[in-house]
Amino acid sequence: MSIPDRARLLGRRVAGLVHSDCHPRPLKLTAAISAIAAAAALSVAAAVPAVAGTSAGTKTSTGTRTGLGIKAGTGTKAGTGAPLWLLAAQHGKYFGTALTLPNLSDPPLLNVADAQFDMVTPGNEMKWDTTEPANGTFNFGPGDQIVAYAHAHHMRVRGHNLVWQSQLPSWVSSLPLDQVKAAMEQHVTTEVSHYRGQVYSWDVVNEPLNGDGSFVGDVFYQAMGPSYIADALRTAHAADPRAKLYLNDYNIEGINAKSDAMYNLVKSLKEQGVPISGVGLESHFILGTVPSTMLANMRRFAALGVDVAVTELDDRIQLPATSADLAQQASDYATVVGDCLAVRRCVGVSQWGVGDADSWIPGFFTGYGAATMFDENYQPKPAFYATQQALRHQG
Numbered sequence: 001m002s003i004p005d006r007a008r009l010l011g012r013r014v015a016g017l018v019h020s021d022c023h024p025r026p027l028k029l030t031a032a033i034s035a036i037a038a039a040a041a042l043s044v045a046a047a048v049p050a051v052a053g054t055s056a057g058t059k060t061s062t063g064t065r066t067g068l069g070i071k072a073g074t075g076t077k078a079g080t081g082a083p084l085w086l087l088a089a090q091h092g093k094y095f096g097t098a099l100t101l102p103n104l105s106d107p108p109l110l111n112v113a114d115a116q117f118d119m120v121t122p123g124n125e126m127k128w129d130t131t132e133p134a135n136g137t138f139n140f141g142p143g144d145q146i147v148a149y150a151h152a153h154h155m156r157v158r159g160h161n162l163v164w165q166s167q168l169p170s171w172v173s174s175l176p177l178d179q180v181k182a183a184m185e186q187h188v189t190t191e192v193s194h195y196r197g198q199v200y201s202w203d204v205v206n207e208p209l210n211g212d213g214s215f216v217g218d219v220f221y222q223a224m225g226p227s228y229i230a231d232a233l234r235t236a237h238a239a240d241p242r243a244k245l246y247l248n249d250y251n252i253e254g255i256n257a258k259s260d261a262m263y264n265l266v267k268s269l270k271e272q273g274v275p276i277s278g279v280g281l282e283s284h285f286i287l288g289t290v291p292s293t294m295l296a297n298m299r300r301f302a303a304l305g306v307d308v309a310v311t312e313l314d315d316r317i318q319l320p321a322t323s324a325d326l327a328q329q330a331s332d333y334a335t336v337v338g339d340c341l342a343v344r345r346c347v348g349v350s351q352w353g354v355g356d357a358d359s360w361i362p363g364f365f366t367g368y369g370a371a372t373m374f375d376e377n378y379q380p381k382p383a384f385y386a387t388q389q390a391l392r393h394q395g
């Protein structure tokens, strides 16, 4: 296929994504469409190797970028090729990352984030302990800064999260149980209303299930039983009817007792007409343990009429990481991305963090790290190239 043909095809796919998605945004994709059209019209093929070059050329030509961002140690992106977001966009999907407020003061991190990703999940800034530290006292400043950064860089936002037992201020867990429902509804309504029209999706309820498939017995469950989930979803939908609404959890990537329970929960919610758009598969993997049933699991959720997303991908390695470990990690990333590409309703993949230097893993799992596609100096690792290859060759 000629470069102009590729550009036109990409432009059509990208245009389809923009129109089918709920919120019109100042997206990278929007900038890409006009630039791609210009590139096709000018037949600048000679200067641009396949899609990779198209993106590099167009970003420069639109004045929105000066390059791919990953320059140190790899020259002028000769070794890095097309950015992940653009390769994913060819399949009508996004490629995202998590960003926290301290990350916004880290230029090497931001160079990579800005170059590679088109979806941002705030790592902590939209959680209850930040957004409503005291009953009825709301603080959206940190979340607003992440949203402003994302939109200024043509990235959309996955809101994370509204109802979760962790990072929950103690005033909520100490409420009399007959006041919890009103507090939850007020929290959801106020936060979703604040970000109405600004976030693409919400993780409305985060991690509601135990490993055996039972419900986590947090204050919401104690107060309302399982019905708190439907109530939170309905409340969020009322506050922003166009936002995609997700349940998000870990260890539900493959078929097991916990994902069976999530499947049954989503099935029941759909049967009741509860507004649920998708299921987030967090995907915090240990090296070499991507479940062989991940694809089948995604397909069964999609068959219920919901989207799926890989929301928090990383793949931790027992340190020090050997070259064999990094090769296995590359294979793991390619498997996950390939599974998403194989499922039309898998809307995208987000990594939890940008690089190994900002990953949550070393702080939570002693002796583990190296869990992302970029090393401690934000240089691409084998997992990055494997992801790129998977995005190029499938779908």
Ligand code: G3I
Residues within 6 Å of the ligand: 123, 124, 166, 167, 206, 282, 312, 360
């Ligand atoms: O804000 C305080 C700061 O004031 C204090 O000085 C410092 C001392 O430890 O702690 C700071 O809070 C930390 C917070 O991150 C913000 O940096 C907490 O200790 C720490 O526990 C918290 O960790 C977050 C974790 O969720 C909490 O559950 C991680 O950054 C965040 O990446 C992680 O994200 C979760 C997703 O939301 C849900 N899925 C799993 C994922 C990884 O655990």
